[in-house]
Amino acid sequence: MSDISVVVLAFDGVSLFHLSVPGMVFGADEGIAPARYEVLYCTQNPGRIRSDQGVMIDVPHGLDAMAKADIIIVPAWSDPGELTSPELTAALQQAHEQGKLIVGLCLGAFALGHAGLLDGREATTHWAAREMFAKRFPRTLFRPDVLYVADSNIVTSAGTVAAIDCCLHLLRERHGSEAANHVARLLVTPPHRAGGQAQYIERPVPRCANDDRLPGVLEWARANLAQPLSLDALAEVAKMSRRTFTRRFREATGTTVTKWLNAERVARAQQLLETTDLSIERITSAVGFGTPLALRQQFAAQLGTSPSSYRRTFNNQVNATASSMT
Template sequence: MQVVRVAVLAFEGASLFHLSVPGMVFGVRPVPSGLAPYEVLYCAPTPGRVRCDQGMEIDVPGGLEAMEHADIVIVPSWNHPERTAPAALTAALQRAHLRGAQVVGLCLGAFVLGDAGLLDGRRATTHWACRELFIQRFPMANFLPDVLYVDEGNVITSAGTVAAIDCCLNLVRQRDGADVANRVARLLVTPPHRQGGQAQYIEQPVPSSHSENRLPGVLEWARKHLSEPLSVDVLADVARMSRRTFTRRFREATGATVLKWLAAERIARTQLLLETTDLSIECIASEVGFGSALTLRQHFATQLHTSPSSYRRLFCETKRTFRSNRRK
């Protein structure tokens, strides 16, 4: 069973959080899994001791040549988005991209991908705080300012902090399926894999009352009852809140309306069933609570820009491709 190699760039002043995200996500393997393991290697423009943003130093033995044999290359943020990234680094990313590796820019790491010319004509995102600078520096990119991450096949960019976890979980989902990605998320005690089109959480208030702390339980309850006709009133009753209070706190906690959140959760469940079962589209529509195949297809097209049947076919083809590449 061939190992999936992941090369993560380390550099002076790198965010310790973003450096650790790939190791956390790809280092957790549900047991028993029977899946090819991931090997996470850190590399730097100049091998040796690298000081992180919190003052800690880490030893990075490998140089940029680690990118030459990696299946996934990750730039986890960047310190100076206003400056052009070093030529040696952008050239290494270009070579990795040309031979078919997935090149990922987490948070401000998207700026490095832009400097490498990998975002021209492609959709991309980055941390919301640097959106104006990104638009100014990369006018040829199709910038999406409010999404968690953008998957353009072998070029992927994400927003900041927690969105980096969602982005890496999406890479796991591509190779191993939604069920494995969600199991990894549970082991990390993080929310299940979220679609990249969901909004960035620009402001995330800390729960301030006992009633507000009940909201996560309501979300989990809703996920277990997606096949039922859920509404704001139903969820407010479960939370034991008034409709008005629940609506406000739901938006504060999720960054979305109840209807949008339910639609996203139902699409995520649809993806899982398309990937792991042979159920018909009609049966899946009933299982996830859309009611009819037509409604499912409409929501699926709106969120994922494809049809359920095309998604199932593409997922199967992608899985075969990944497995074929591993055997080479």
């Protein structure tokens, strides 16, 4: 398989973090994927740019690099109110017409919106800019509370760390959980957070000596998904009252226990579908869904597909067997 070209847009005031994320995720060249990713950086006027941290960066490639890219990534737009230049707009629109994958990280969604790529499409951005985003792009199917969302060849993500989640998701889609999990371990970050998971929206969080118990409860729950877990069971493990645990859980995860468990169970089921030949019934039991119907319903709600279709797409063992028979 030939190299996959990833071109990242740079500009004055660009987020140094977001500029680095694609290289960190796709540049982990250790033979973990069947293809090597080549990460390049481009800017409208090749030369030196200043990042948001004041670091000067030499960017040798111009916007013409987008014409040869397989994936184009726009980091957080430094000024959401600033329109994309005619040159950048034309380059993004041409790439869009060619069906290239175009990703807007965080406020980078504004650049895609200014270029007219989000009309009639689902998109998200950082929660702090959601009112401005909804007002500026009324024809976009705005999903303000998710970590990332893909609509055809357009992908957008929420705030800072969601950029890593988004890029890991893209790697996972192409090369499976093993490759994405390996990179996640290198970055010391969770290997998979479902795109529909709530953003961490700012709210006052009370400091308490017992707060350090919650992460341990989450890890315990992940290790015991096959069990009939409940709010009361988790609260008991945390040694908290039901009311206190409910509040702390929402503060820590941004969602309810039921939604969190469903997302974790689907994520575990995805891994088993990708890496094993276990039956749907066995997987249903292993991840704690009561019936295969419940598993199918959650796959449809969270991923827009069925477990069987997901396996046909992402299970390398199944695909290899099918290929050998043709």
